[in-house]
Amino acid sequence: MRREWTRIPGRAPREYPLVRGSHPVMSLRWPLLSLSLWVSAPALAADGVAVQVRCTEKCTVVLDGKHGFRVNDSTWEFKGIAPGSRRIDATGVLNRPLAGSFVVIPDVATADVFLASNKRILIEPGSSTMPGTPDWAEPKPPTPVSTSKAPSVATVKCQDDCTVLLDGKRGVRRDNRTWEFRDVAPGQRRVEATGGVFNQRQFVGYVEIPGGSEVTLQGDSKGRVTLTEQKDLEAAEQPEASAAMTSLVHVRCAKPCTVTMDGRRRGTSNATNLSLRDVPPGTHALEVDFTVGGKLRRLTLEVPARHELFVTASEEHGVQVMNTKPLTGTP
Structure with missing residues (x-):
């Protein structure tokens, strides 16, 4: 309860309590002032x-x-x-x-x-x-935006021996100049490398890491770090999965021959028995060129997944599939 001095005619000043509190003008002025300061404060980003x-x-x-x-x-x-x-x-x-x-x-x-x-x-x-910008100041084209929210794998390479931190955390050292970081969340990430006798800073910068990708970051002598390589993690793992589905094709020629599959020579020239490994399933163009006589025989070969095919080739009968059986063993 606040008190205020009040003068009554014919009497000495006495102190009377003000039951209703402070003056109504004063009680309204301060809230308005604090409100104006709050509204005028600039709305800034949390991290700047x-x-x-x-x-x-x-x-x-x-x-x-x-x-x-x-x-x-x-x-x-x-x-x-x-x-x-x-x-x-x-x-x-x-x-x-x-x-x-x-x-x-x-x-x-x-x-x-x-x-x-x-x-x-x-x-x-x-x-x-702007016009007249020097080449060294021109930014590189932005990395294609990835909509994936899955974590990524980042490999950071230095020009000299280094220690790399990604968002202040260490990864796994692959060699003196290479560090690997797994389960990297997509978005802007701070990459910093130090090294040398006095542990000097080699480079530092922010890199946009796409989601669900395997990326390579390279630091340069000017203190910059850039994303130099990017590939989808599923695509990177796909060769391992597809390798387990490949087949084996044995080609036996009646005379020395050269075998070509899909326009690419397989095995050695002037051979009579060849084994074509890691043949992906699907349709393939098989060609057999006999060394003596120069005759060429062709066959459109349908290769099933994880099978072993036995093919014979001769000038008289052409190219024929003699037997097909599943590959034994687990992929």
């Missing part, structure tokens, strides 16, 4: 924009008066930057001014700023570059 600034030479970069993380001699990284107009200043050797200007950072996950000949060139993922 990851900005990389690259120079054509060794440089020191400051963004809004603050230093970031040096990736290498010519690349700096700034994390958690709010979108909007930001001041970027870069100096070279002996504090020689290179560039100083305001750059508008878009509301995206990652953005690259390239400084060349006192020009600020902002590269936004998926956008086209």
Whole structure:
């Protein structure tokens, strides 16, 4: 309960309680003020924009008066930057001014700023570059978007001995320059590599990992990491599955011959007995060219899955299938 001094005519001032609380004007003013501050607060992304600034030479970069993380001699990284107009200043050797200007950072996950000949060139993922952009600043075509939400397998390769972290976690070292990461969730992933005598940073960057894929990431000497190879995990596993369904075809010629299947020579020339392994099921064009006489015999061969076929070839009777039986053993 609040109290307030109230003067009554003819009497000394006394303290009377105000039962109704504070003044109605005061009770309304403060909630309105706090509401206006809340509404005017900018709605920013939770993590902000990851900005990389690259120079054509060794440089020191400051963004809004603050230093970031040096990736290498010519690349700096700034994390958690709010979108909007930001001041970027870069100096070279002996504090020689290179560039100083305001750059508008878009509301995206990652953005690259390239400084060349006192020009600020902002590269936004998926956008086209302005005329006069140097070749080294041109972005690579975006990776086809994958709709799969399944985890992927990422292989990261370095140019020297390295230790690689993907989103701050280690994978499995395949050799001194290769690391493998399994069960990688699709989306933007931070890849960082360090190495050398003083454990210096070799490269760092954000890469869009597609879902359900087997990808290869390559770091370069400029501190960048890019996706260089991508294939579907199901397609990568398909050769192993299809290999278990292949068949074996034995070809016996009456005279020395050369055998061709689907336009590709199989086995050695001038042979009389050949075994064609790992023949996939389906229709195949089989050709037998006899060395002596130069006669060519052809046959459209239907090969079932996991079977063994016995074929004979002669100039008089052509190419014939003599016997077919299932392959023994488990796939």
